[in-house]
Amino acid sequence: MTSEIAQERRIVTEIPGPRSRELQERRRAAVPPGVGSVLPVYVTDAGGGVVVDADGNSLIDFGSGIAVTNVGNANARVAERVKAQVERFTHTCFMVAPYESYVQVCEALNALTPGDHEKRTILVNSGAEAVENAVKIARYATGRQAVVVFDHGYHGRTLLTMTLTAKNMPYKHGFGPYAPEVYRMPLAYPFRWPSGPENCGEEAARQAIDQITKQIGPENVAAVVIEPIAGEGGFIEPAPGFLPRIAEFAEANGILFVADEVQTGFARTGDLFACEHEGIVPDLITTAKGIAGGLPLAAVTGRADIMDKVHGGGLGGTYGGNPLACEAALAVLEEIEARGLVERARAIGDTMLPRLRELAAAHEAIGDVRGRGAMVAIELVKPGTKEPDPQLTAEVARRCHQAGLLVLTAGTYGNVLRFLPPLVIPDHLLNEGLDILADAFTAATA
Structure with a gap:
């Protein structure tokens, strides 16, 4: 019951690439702007821990369609x-x-x-x-x-x-x-x-x-x-x-x-x-x-x-x-x-939360690390305060997207990065995604 899509991050064009940009232009003529999108890459395939776009880029999925594809996208049993x-x-x-x-x-x-x-x-x-x-x-x-x-x-x-x-x-x-x-x-x-x-x-x-x-x-x-x-x-x-x-x-x-x-x-x-x-x-x-x-x-x-x-x-x-x-x-x-996905969710949390706490120790802009299982988040603030920092949040998310990691923002103040990986994501993609996040923080706060 595993996806046939290669479980790897692969960037072959800028993100979004030319085919996605073309589709985005068609969208503007057909869909009202009130319907937003986190990342305007147009998906052709998805499974396991990745989504593949119309330009052939394969992105690590830390969103699961907002906690929908817990068992993985295009799950074989489904x-x-x-x-x-x-x-x-x-x-x-x-x-x-x-x-x-x-x-x-x-x-x-x-x-x-x-x-x-x-x-x-x-x-x-x-x-x-x-x-x-x-x-x-x-x-x-x-x-x-x-x-x-x-x-x-x-x-x-x-x-x-x-x-x-x-x-x-x-x-x-x-x-x-x-x-x-x-x-x-x-x-x-x-x-x-x-x-x-x-x-x-x-x-x-x-x-x-x-x-x-x-x-x-x-x-x-x-x-x-x-x-x-x-x-x-x-x-x-x-x-x-x-x-x-x-x-x-x-x-x-x-x-x-x-x-x-x-x-x-x-x-x-x-x-x-x-x-x-x-x-x-x-x-x-x-x-x-x-x-x-x-x-x-x-x-x-x-x-x-x-x-x-x-x-x-x-x-x-x-x-x-x-x-x-x-x-x-x-x-x-x-x-x-x-597949024991209740236990798998706990294991994902056991991987993500310590890594995120390490990241918080290195970046004062991370005010809080929280969550349970495979539903975890970090809240970003102006260093030395609890003042929300939605601008930095958006910038870190943008850098993650450019590097091939799909992340979502949230929060009443727009200053939370939330992580919802599919429960079937392989460990190597989970850790690679966390590496990308760390690099995005380093670049965004330099």
């Missing part, structure tokens, strides 16, 4: 199951004429997500759609309207999920008015907590609970929605104790705890789901991205007594749980188990 399905049928709409693979995916998620209680799952198309449905279900089940979210959170680009999202640019700016009854609370952000990381978890939880109690009233809150590790916000791992305390408060007040695991799910953090790290058992959990190896699929999994409350026909969608995507998801789950 491709075989999808090919077999596309030859049988491509669509009936599960709400019209159902099929077994939808049920199989739901059964698997019911079994694999945290908690041994009875569960139900619905399948939809995207992470935003999953979060939106989780809020619908929570409001219906509780009879309440208010939804609590947290600083630095990202939950999607639809009207409701854009409202839930904390960051203005580029996600919210100019797109209001926003959905009502959404309230934002402080997140336990250890690097930036005023009294220091050692106090962060307890103080942030206390502040959030106090604000919910005073400003909204717990009896009016349907759900708290939170990422166990804030993704687009900068891979912020909430200080220990924060998530359990919020979950306890929610349970004590009849509030549903919704874990948004769209980016953290499916082995990415060294657990199958990130909320397992502190023993969190959510009432509802949303998943997407890594669920189906690149095909559009997402899910809401939750307690049966909650999920079963919604009236017949109240949930669904034309393409939700498409049979091709369902077959891909079943293949992904087989691949995670067969």
Whole structure:
């Protein structure tokens, strides 16, 4: 189950090369500029730990399509199951004429997500759609309207999920008015907590609970929605104790705890789901991205007594749980188990985090190194301060791209480099990518 693409970095033209630049010109005439791209190289092949562009350059992939291709791009097991399905049928709409693979995916998620209680799952198309449905279900089940979210959170680009999202640019700016009854609370952000990381978890939880109690009233809150590790916000791992305390408060007040695991799910953090790290058992959990190896699929999994409350026909969608995507998801789950990718994610973290800490020791501009498993990041600041440095972040990313390493930026302040290598990346590419990153820092800070 390994990619046939040569697992090597290969630079044969400038990046982007002439063919990619030609395609970029065509894009400008056909696609609005509001649809951005991290790196305008046009991909022709991808697999293992590399993406190959239209000019024949082979780049090391530290992005995985934003944590989507955890099992590798064009994974053989995924491709075989999808090919077999596309030859049988491509669509009936599960709400019209159902099929077994939808049920199989739901059964698997019911079994694999945290908690041994009875569960139900619905399948939809995207992470935003999953979060939106989780809020619908929570409001219906509780009879309440208010939804609590947290600083630095990202939950999607639809009207409701854009409202839930904390960051203005580029996600919210100019797109209001926003959905009502959404309230934002402080997140336990250890690097930036005023009294220091050692106090962060307890103080942030206390502040959030106090604000919910005073400003909204717990009896009016349907759900708290939170990422166990804030993704687009900068891979912020909430200080220990924060998530359990919020979950306890929610349970004590009849509030549903919704874990948004769209980016953290499916082995990415060294657990199958990130909320397992502190023993969190959510009432509802949303998943997407890594669920189906690149095909559009997402899910809401939750307690049966909650999920079963919604009236017949109240949930669904034309393409939700498409049979091709369902077959891909079943293949992904087989691949995670067969190749030990939960353990592999931990091993990737064991390689990356020490190397990044060494880099931080050599460069004062790296203020923080954080993350778990194969979801790690560095936060860049002006030396001697905690002032964000998005300019340096962009320059380091640019130099990485020029040298053949695909990296992504993130963070509320645009000053985080985040690393999401495929869980099947070979060790030699992982280490070569870290070498390129180190060289990019040396050049950018010279």
